[in-house]
Amino acid sequence: MTHDEAVLKAQEIASRVLTPSAGQNDKAGRFSTEAIEALGESGLLGLLLPAEFGGSGAGPRTFAVVTATLAEADASAAMVYLMHILGTATMLAARPSAARALAPILREIGAGRHLSTLAFSEAGSRSHFWAPVSRAHRNGNGVRISARKSWVTSAGHAQSYVVSALAPEGVGPTDSTLYLLVAETGGFSVAGPWDGLGLRANASAPVALDGCEVAMDLQLTDDGAGFPAMLNVVLPLFCLGTAAVALGLCRAAVAGTATHLKSARFEHLGQSLGESLPTLRAQLATMQIDTDGLSARIDDLIEHLETPREATMLRVLETKAAAGEMAISVTSTAMRVCGGAAFSKHLSIERLFRDAHAGAVMAPTGDVLREFIGKSLLGMPLF
Ligand SMILES: Cc1cc2nc3c(=O)[nH]c(=O)nc-3n(C[C@H](O)[C@H](O)[C@H](O)COP(=O)(O)OP(=O)(O)OC[C@H]3O[C@@H](n4cnc5c(N)ncnc54)[C@H](O)[C@@H]3O)c2cc1C
Missing domain, CATH: 1.10.540.10 (Acyl-CoA dehydrogenase/oxidase, N-terminal domain)
Known part of the structure; x- marks a missing residue:
């Protein structure tokens, strides 16, 4: 394709x-x-x-x-x-x-018959996904893992879960290993419902691993090499992907707002909202400028990922941080511009507004990204 x-x-x-x-x-x-x-x-x-x-x-x-x-x-x-x-x-x-x-x-x-997902975040270390508190214990030709994973997108729907746990002999908080857990493994269960403010249809429920046995051949990284895999394989694509989700939300907000400004009317004035109020047109224009700015930022990150160079990791972090803020800002403006019609749920704008708030709290959160970027600019170690 x-x-x-x-x-x-x-x-x-x-x-x-x-x-x-x-x-x-x-x-x-x-x-x-x-x-x-x-x-x-x-x-x-x-x-x-x-x-x-x-x-x-x-x-x-x-x-x-x-x-x-x-x-x-x-x-x-x-x-x-x-x-x-x-x-x-x-x-x-x-x-x-x-x-x-x-x-x-x-x-x-x-063949399109298998859905996978990631189960990194744990109740114990919260958004610090790079530091699981669960530990894998050696068990014959493999390991046994017990863990409380706190948010797992597609929980109960995915056929496999990439899970992190401290390596059996790991010493530091980032000495983790990644494993592939198939859904039918004994001891694996969805441990609660998902009832979020936004992204309500993605089943980001907690899952429990109670003595799950994973064979050695489904150990994805060497012992203790989970952390570099998280940073080098997962993080760049995750930051790009969440930025792309933010871009989709911004585009939908611009389109939904424009449709409303063209269709909703002041009948007593004989004009649509958009024809009548320059302030609304200006806010719509700002939304479009911000959306195109995010799109350009994503293009820049793609070029960095296609041809990695010194600043690439900085761009990875910056792009997720900026995209999270942009999605909230653009959808918030859409809520204001569309007024009571958006607030009372006549339009899909309020869904976009709620969904947009997920990006910044998904780890690394916007605050943590700023911590990393600031430390990196000052030449300080990130962890
Ligand atoms: C819709 C959704 C889907 C998700 N899907 C998955 C998934 O599929 N797999 C998965 O592994 N996880 C997933 N997560 C979990 C996510 O990645 C975060 O781990 C989780 O949102 C963190 O929430 P918390 O309450 O534990 O945050 P906390 O860690 O309690 O953070 C609370 C506040 O403290 C701030 N903070 C924390 N540490 C620092 C720091 N060092 N410096 C400055 N500020 C800091 C945070 O920014 C936040 O504002 C998902 C979360 C959501 C909302």
Whole structure:
């Protein structure tokens, strides 16, 4: 699948599957299995996979455009997609000894029948996902893990979970290892409901691992090498993907606001809101300027990821921090411009506004990113 084909497929799924049901799924907090089926049938679940696993071998550019396209219709579904792509990328980067056990799973992903996700954040270390408090314990030819993972997108719907735990002999707080846990592993359970302010349809519920046994061949990193994999494999794509979700939300807010300004009327003046009030036109223009600014920032990050250089990690961090703020700012302006119509839920603007608040609290949070960026500028160690 070429870049253009992938984008066309994402647009088709957005208009046929996501847009008609996003509002209802948000209201009911319902995970869209139809969205996953459509993404699977289209081949988009295997976007990053090489052809040998039935994938398209696409890179960060196609991933970002597809994710933004999905998010413009339904940010919950886009976040599910993003977490799946991160799970896939981590499997692809796994140590050679896992290749044989992972091959059938990767082929299932390529065939569109397997959804993956990440389970890093723990109740004990909260947003500091790089420091799990759970520990893997050696158990015959593998490990046994007990953990409380506090938010796991697609919990109970994914077929596999990339989980972190302190390595059996790990000494420091970042001496972690990554494992692949398949959903039917004994001791794995969804430990509560998901009832969030936003992204209500992405099943980001807590999960419990109670003595889950993971065989050695599903250990994705060497012992203690989970932390570098989080930083080098997961973080760049996660920051790009969350920025793409923010971009989709901003675009939807601009489009929804423009539609409202054209259709809502002051009948006593014989004009639409947009015709009547220059202040609303100016705020819409600011939203568009900010949205295009975010788009340019994402393009810059893509270029950095395609051709890494010294400032690339800084750009990774900056882009997620900026995108989180931008999504909140643009959707907040949309709420104000659309007035009571937005507040009383006649429009989908309030869903965008609620969804937009997730990016900044997803780890690394906006505050932590600023900490990292500030320390990096001063030449201080980040951890
Ligand atoms: C919709 C959604 C989906 C999610 N999906 C997943 C998933 O699939 N997998 C997964 O592993 N996790 C997931 N998470 C978890 C997420 O990544 C964070 O771990 C979680 O949101 C942190 O919330 P908390 O209350 O524990 O934050 P806390 O750690 O309690 O933070 C509270 C406040 O302190 C600030 N803070 C914390 N540390 C610092 C610091 N060092 N410097 C300055 N300020 C700091 C934070 O910015 C925040 O404002 C998801 C979260 C949400 C909301």
